[in-house]
Amino acid sequence: MKSLEKAILEVLETKQPKNVKELVQLVQEQVDATLEDIEKEVKSLHQKGLVLLEELKQKENFISFLSPRKGLWFWIVIGLSLLSFVSILLIPATGTSLSYLRYIFGFLLVAFLPGYCLNETLFPREDTMDIIERFTFSIGLSFAVTALVALFLSFTPFGLTLTTALSALGSLVIVLAIMALIRKYIAQ
Numbered sequence: 001m002k003s004l005e006k007a008i009l010e011v012l013e014t015k016q017p018k019n020v021k022e023l024v025q026l027v028q029e030q031v032d033a034t035l036e037d038i039e040k041e042v043k044s045l046h047q048k049g050l051v052l053l054e055e056l057k058q059k060e061n062f063i064s065f066l067s068p069r070k071g072l073w074f075w076i077v078i079g080l081s082l083l084s085f086v087s088i089l090l091i092p093a094t095g096t097s098l099s100y101l102r103y104i105f106g107f108l109l110v111a112f113l114p115g116y117c118l119n120e121t122l123f124p125r126e127d128t129m130d131i132i133e134r135f136t137f138s139i140g141l142s143f144a145v146t147a148l149v150a151l152f153l154s155f156t157p158f159g160l161t162l163t164t165a166l167s168a169l170g171s172l173v174i175v176l177a178i179m180a181l182i183r184k185y186i187a188q
Helices: 004-014 020-030 035-048 068-090 099-111 113-122 131-154 162-187
Strands: none
Touching: 004 020, 004 035, 020 035, 068 099, 068 113, 068 162, 099 113, 099 131, 099 162, 113 131, 113 162, 131 162
């Protein structure tokens, strides 16, 4: 009869079980041992450093993923998009000191938000790029996306006007932000 320690190490080396349950089943096929005995031996091997045990991370549900702790970027993007809509539609272009807000939010809507949302959709994991790469890539993508939206709108019956550009670009930002949120949830 094999020793339990040797049986566990042999099963880990040869059959490479995916989880502890599978390990226990394979060891019980080779050695007559109880679940408690196998559990004690695996813990002992872990303490000796011969076996590495990893904890499974529980995946959050989607609603908790929307919390400010995880989804703060999403709420900031949605808020900036809505502020851009409101400022461009309600604040006059010239003549008031509030017109600077219109320019700032309009610039964000054109030069940063579309690329940022597309960047987050394409690269949902945080470890793929550092913050400077994300920022510069977002600006470049934003100008490309904005140019493509303008080109597309110029061929539609609606034409390229402030209203059509604002609604198309704003809608695209919101759709991309939702897609990025879903991709980030799946990638967690």
